[in-house]
Structure formats: structure tokens, C-alpha cells
Amino acid sequence: MAQFHRDPASYLALMREEVPDYERLQDETAAATGTAVRRVLELGTGTGETARRVLERHPEAILVGVDASREMLEHAAAALPADRVQLRVAGLHEPLPDGPFDIIVSALTVHHLDAGAKAQLFRRAVAALAPRGRLVLGDVVVPQHAADAVTPIDGEYDLPDSAADQLAWMTDAGLRASVAWAHRDLAVLVGDAPGDGGVIDELVANNQAFAAALPAQHLDVRPRRRLVIVTCMDSRLDVFKALGLREGEAHILRNAGGVITDDVIRSLAVSQRRLGTREVMLIHHTACGLQTLTDDGFRAELQEATGVAPAFAIESFTDVDADVRQSILRVRRSPFVLHRDLVRGFVYDVDTHGLREVDVERES
Numbered sequence: 001m002a003q004f005h006r007d008p009a010s011y012l013a014l015m016r017e018e019v020p021d022y023e024r025l026q027d028e029t030a031a032a033t034g035t036a037v038r039r040v041l042e043l044g045t046g047t048g049e050t051a052r053r054v055l056e057r058h059p060e061a062i063l064v065g066v067d068a069s070r071e072m073l074e075h076a077a078a079a080l081p082a083d084r085v086q087l088r089v090a091g092l093h094e095p096l097p098d099g100p101f102d103i104i105v106s107a108l109t110v111h112h113l114d115a116g117a118k119a120q121l122f123r124r125a126v127a128a129l130a131p132r133g134r135l136v137l138g139d140v141v142v143p144q145h146a147a148d149a150v151t152p153i154d155g156e157y158d159l160p161d162s163a164a165d166q167l168a169w170m171t172d173a174g175l176r177a178s179v180a181w182a183h184r185d186l187a188v189l190v191g192d193a194p195g196d197g198g199v200i201d202e203l204v205a206n207n208q209a210f211a212a213a214l215p216a217q218h219l220d221v222r223p224r225r226r227l228v229i230v231t232c233m234d235s236r237l238d239v240f241k242a243l244g245l246r247e248g249e250a251h252i253l254r255n256a257g258g259v260i261t262d263d264v265i266r267s268l269a270v271s272q273r274r275l276g277t278r279e280v281m282l283i284h285h286t287a288c289g290l291q292t293l294t295d296d297g298f299r300a301e302l303q304e305a306t307g308v309a310p311a312f313a314i315e316s317f318t319d320v321d322a323d324v325r326q327s328i329l330r331v332r333r334s335p336f337v338l339h340r341d342l343v344r345g346f347v348y349d350v351d352t353h354g355l356r357e358v359d360v361e362r363e364s
């Protein structure tokens with residue numbers, strides 16, 4: 001491929017000649033930069049072909065471009081919007097500009113590095129990426145089948161590696177690596193940086209696997225068992241597992257304590273009057289967090305910390321059975337709830353996993 005002695009004016013024509021799918025590679029590289037991008041670092045800006053596409057795709061973004069050739073960058077500067085780019089003369093072995101960047105992108109550049117320098121560049125890229133940032137490499141690779149090696153390789157400046165090797169080095173650097181596009185000896189490789197340590201990133205990844213493993217289905221919005229469960233937010237009670245329930249079968253209302261608040265009554269009213277439920281099952285539990293505080297104490301704590309007394313009731317309790325009875329009575333006495341006769345209350349033991357019913361005298 002055309003190398004460092006290249007002439008900017010004729011470089012683009014030469015690349016198009018030597019890389020048959022040059023335009024496609026550029027387009028796929030830009031497409032792989034995703035969405036919601038503000039700060040881009042480009043490695044090997046060259047004449048600005050990739051930068052132009054990336055800036056077009058992300059109208060809010062600014063781009064820092066580095067290239068070893070001052071001549072090339074002068075060419076790029078003339079082709080790119082001056083207020084959105086900062087161009088710097090630097091080689092890929094030099095320290096990267098200060099991040100964090102949402103995207104680090106490079107097209108037809110990284111194949112000039114040998115295997116060790118590529119792996120090392122990926123590690124430096126990770127350090128310059130923002131949480132959930134992305135490294136995008138569009139480049140010539142060593143194809144799986146020799147017949148696919150259609151781009152001229154000079155063996156001195158061109159040091160391509162296989163996509164598989166580069167994905168492995170990205171993974172070693174801490175990126176989630178994948179192939180965004182591949183054709184013959186060209187590929188767009190993507191490495192996604194982890195989030196900022198939040199557990200939600202992990203859950204989003206879990207969900208991708210969960211959704212991928214399931215066929216699509218559509219269930220009725222009205223719960224099949226015509227049931228509402230009101231319970232505590234406690235993390236030890238898996239309502240679906242503990243009661244043998246499945247999706248589409250019941251409404252589950254949860255708050256601290258499983259307390260019957262105005263908002264729970266609101267949900268019960270919608271559930272029974274619009275979505276066809278009848279029975280109400282209240283489940284409180286042993287060792288509840290609300291037993292560890294008092295109304296007055298927590299109210300004072302909130303007021304002291306914020307300067308504002310909360311408008312809501314704290315609803316702490318000491319006797320779990322008494323609290324279940326009170327909750328049953330609140331549902332039974334609410335005019336907004338349609339089926340007030342079908343309310344039962346229970347205590348779930350978080351250690352034994354068993355339910356125990358709490359009886360309430362029927363009011364006449």
C-alpha cells in the first residue's frame with residue numbers, strides 16, 4: 001500500500017486504486033462509531049476521509065486528529081471544518097492526546113504497527129477512552145483464506161494481523177471486542193470499554209444474553225391469574241420464584257415495607273378497575289429494614305440532612321403481624337379498591353422461605 005513518502009494530493013486516488021472497497025471500508029468505519037458521540041480521537045487522520053465521515057455522522061462532536069505527516073494534516077485541515085477539529089503531528093508510538101474520548105477511530109493506519117505495538121496501542125487506547133467509549137478500527141487484515149488477500153502488502157510498512165488476533169488483543173486490553181463488518185481482507189473491528197464500574201452495565205449485558213435466548217412473545221396486559229401482590233422491596237424475596245409465578249400472571253407492587261400507601265391504592269385501583277384483577281395478596285417479611293428505624297427518628301434524620309420535613313409517612317413498624325393486619329384493613333377500607341373481600345396477608349420468612357398467613361377478623 002502507498003506509504004509514508006506519499007503525496008497528499010495523489011494519496012486518495014492511490015488508496016482507492018489499491019483498496020478496492022476503500023469507500024465501503026470508510027463508510028463502515030464511520031457507521032461503527034455508534035451514536036451520542038461528543039469527543040473523537042482519530043489515529044492517522046491522513047487526508048481527512050474518515051474524519052469527514054465521522055464528523056458528518058456526529059454533528060455535535062469535535063475531533064482530535066493525529067498523523068505523523070505534517071503535509072497530510074495540512075491537506076486534512078483544508079478539507080475539514082476548522083472549528084470542529086484539532087490536528088496534531090504525532091506518530092502512533094507517541095503518547096495519545098489527553099482523553100477521555102467517546103470514540104477512538106482509525107482507518108488504514110494501525111496495520112503499520114507490528115503485533116506487539118498493536119496490542120500496546122489497544123491498552124493505551126483503553127486508558128484514553130471514556131466509560132462505555134469505543135475503539136473502532138477499519139483496516140486491512142490477514143484474511144482467513146489466502147485468496148481474499150487482495151490489497152497489496154509491501155511487507156515492510158504493511159504489517160497486518162488477523163482479525164481474530166486483534167480481537168484477542170482488544171479483549172486482553174479490557175475491551176469487549178467484536179467484528180462490525182468484514183469483507184475479504186478488510187474489517188472493521190470494535191472494542192467497547194466497560195462502564196464506570198456501575199452494576200447496571202453488567203445487567204444490560206445480562207439482558208442482551210437473556211433476550212437473545214428467548215423467542216419473542218406477546219402476553220395480555222391483564223394478569224392471567226387476576227392477582228395483585230403487594231410486598232416489600234426486600235432483595236431476599238424473589239416473588240416469582242417463591243410463589244411459582246410466571247410472567248403475565250400477576251401485578252407486583254413493591255415498596256419499603258410493602259406498605260399500603262396512597263400510591264399503592266392508586267395502583268390497586270388501576271389493576272382492579274382497568275386490568276381485571278380481583279385477589280390481593282399482601283406479603284410482609286421477617287427481618288424487615290423498616291423494623292430497624294422509627295418514624296420520628298428517620299423523619300428527624302431526613303429533616304436534619306435536607307432542611308425539609310418529608311410529606312410522606314415513614315411507616316416503620318415493630319410487630320410484623322400487626323403491620324400485616326393494618327395493611328389488610330387499609331385495602332378493605334379503601335373505596336377506590338373494587339374487590340375488597342379478596343384480601344389476604346402473609347409473613348415471608350427470609351431464612352426458611354416459608355409463608356405464614358396472618359388472620360384478620362372480618363369487619364361487618
Ligand code: ZN
Binds near residue numbers: 256257258
Ligand atoms: Zn422489608
